[in-house]
Amino acid sequence: MTAQIEILDVQKHYGSFHALRDITLSIPKGQFVALVGPSGCGKSTLLRSIAGLETISGGTMRIAGEVVNDMPPRKRDLAMVFQSYALYPHMNVRDNLTYALRLKRVPKSERYAKADEVAKVIGLEALLDRYPRELSGGQRQRVAMGRAIIREPKAFLFDEPLSNLDAALRVKMRKEVRALHDRIGATSVYVTHDQIEAMTMADHVVVLRAGVIEQQGRPLDLYERPANQFVAGFIGSPAMNFVPAVTGADGRSVTLGMTKQALLPLDLQVAPDRPVTVGLRPEHLEICAPETNGAFPVTVGAIERTGSSCYLFSEEEPEIIIVTDGATPVKKGETLGLRIQPERVHLFDRESTLTLRG
Ligand SMILES: Nc1ncnc2c1ncn2[C@@H]1O[C@H](COP(=O)(O)OP(=O)(O)O)[C@@H](O)[C@H]1O
Ligand SMILES: [Mg+2]
Incomplete structure (x- = not known):
């Protein structure tokens, strides 16, 4: 089967600025793909290149099997949903939804029948006569989506559509957008700088940095098996701890280079006496008594309690963050033991920053 969107x-x-480098990505029909990465990494450039709003300088772009390199945006049959969901203020929801059909001179009765149908999909049947100013932010976002749906595009392209909304609404809307995608069997490309949004919404996550795909795959695969230190640090919150270390003479352990040196056993064989960076996820560190066999000691430098969780910051350099249960009874200045399962230790080559695991 040919992919709905094929980027080669x-x-x-x-x-002279190389904004996208060797981007290869295949998006099957029905998939929800997230493009994620820090500001300026090329997410919007890639999305706009798919839309045809930017002309690519090399490579091939196919939509539904057809090469679109030189095809103008309106011929590509894609729907772009922007952050600023500019609705026409003087038109009610019904007319906003069907504006594109009106431009295509679809008769009114047909247009309005279509509006009823789409309003059901986006859950706005009761609000068709309202004007944008009479809608909440979330409802306006749904109208913007409905306006895209009504055109029955080959794919939906989203550029940070939720970043203007407050935190609670963002959480609600990411579920809604994904549910809508599933209900209409859409193909979606979703740009976000928010790794939580990417992880929770997408089937396939593409991590970009400086115009390069650092890694792509299923959300949990990126979390569990990051290809390099950048992806390891970008996916997950709070971010993975990184500690310089040296592999042991047996190649089965590492010595962490902290104020208090610590030995960690590994569940893989690595080259001996090699400079590496160890990655420890804050949520994988287990607290125990400092004298526990195999534990390494840290002193609590700061504590943040959110109620549900407790964030501990070590006094030692490099600082280690530990996420633990909200009710954990620890005090500043206390020395704790930390343990981690050997299979949860991430290992990166110090120089190349590539992962040394699997
Ligand atoms: N029209 C342009 N002319 C020159 N440089 C641009 C243009 N558009 C974007 N860039 C540059 O390309 C890089 C990627 O931009 P963009 O795709 O908007 O990043 P993102 O959406 O990931 O934040 C940035 O360094 C940006 O400054
Ligand atoms: Mg952008």
Whole structure:
């Protein structure tokens, strides 16, 4: 089966600036793909290249099997949903939804029948006569989505559509957007700088940095098996702890280079006496008594309690963050033992920053 969107070795230059490098990505029909990465990494450039709003400088882009490199945006049959969901203020929801059909000179009765149908999908049947100013932020976002749905595009393209909303509404809307995607069997490409949004919404996550795909895969695969230190640090919150270390003479352990040196056993064989970086996820560190066999000691430098969780910051350098149960009875200045399952220890080559596991 051909992919709905096929991106092969795509390049984008802005003058001498290489904004997208060797981008290869295949998006099957029905998939929800998230493009995630820090600001300026090229997410919008890639999305706009798919939409045809940017001309690519090299490579091939196919939509539903057809090469679209030189095809203008309106011929591509894609729907772009922006952050600023500009609705027409002087039109009610019904007319906002069907505006594109009106431009196509679809008769009114047909247009309004379609509006009823789409309103059901987005759950706005009761609000068709309202004007945008009479809607909440979330409802306006749904109208914007409905306006895209009504065109029955080959794919939906989202560029940070939720970043204007407050935190609670964002959590609600990410579920709604995903549910809508599933209900209409859409193909969606979703740009976000928020790794939680990418992890929770997408089937397939693409992590970009400086115009390069660092890794792509299923959300939990990226969390469990990051290809390099960048992805390891980007996926997960709070971010993975990184500690410089040296592998042992047996290649079955590492010595952490902290104020108090600590030995960690490994469940894999590595080259001996090699400089590495150890990655420890804050949520994988277990607290125990400092004298426990195999535990390494840290002193609690600061504590943050959110109620549900407790964040501990070590006094030692490099600072280690530990996430534990909200009710954990610890005090500043206390020395704790930390344990971690050997299979949860991440290991990166110090120089290349590539992962040394699997
Ligand atoms: N029209 C342009 N001309 C020159 N540089 C651009 C242009 N658009 C974007 N860039 C640059 O390309 C890089 C990627 O931008 P963008 O795709 O908007 O990043 P993101 O959406 O990931 O924050 C940035 O360094 C940005 O400054
Ligand atoms: Mg952007």
